[in-house]
Amino acid sequence: MDMVAHVCCGETTLLFLSIDHINEDGAEHRRALISQGHGPAFIYYWLRDNDFPAGFQVLCMNCQFGKSHSPERICPHQLRFNQLNGTVLANGK
Numbered sequence: 001m002d003m004v005a006h007v008c009c010g011e012t013t014l015l016f017l018s019i020d021h022i023n024e025d026g027a028e029h030r031r032a033l034i035s036q037g038h039g040p041a042f043i044y045y046w047l048r049d050n051d052f053p054a055g056f057q058v059l060c061m062n063c064q065f066g067k068s069h070s071p072e073r074i075c076p077h078q079l080r081f082n083q084l085n086g087t088v089l090a091n092g093k
């Protein structure tokens, strides 16, 4: 898999994507990678090379924003999806 895409809305434009740390420790991890001399985009490649370890998900800015502003802390895309399908998705999986 060469393309970094996220499952919620399928956005693949790297600049629109951001890594969502499910455990909310993203800033620290990002700082650690940057302090090792990696650029800000490195995390996408790091994730890909590490087979997208648990605890991370790729979100685009829309989804990140929607999630952080929704009372359920779930992207509105997924709420809509859940309503359509009557299923609950855990952590975007």
Ligand SMILES: [Zn+2]
Pocket (backbone or CB within 6 Å): 006, 008, 009, 010, 011, 059, 060, 061, 062, 063, 064
């Ligand atoms: Zn999205």
Ligand SMILES: [Zn+2]
Pocket (backbone or CB within 6 Å): 008, 009, 062, 063, 066, 075, 076, 077, 078
């Ligand atoms: Zn979304």
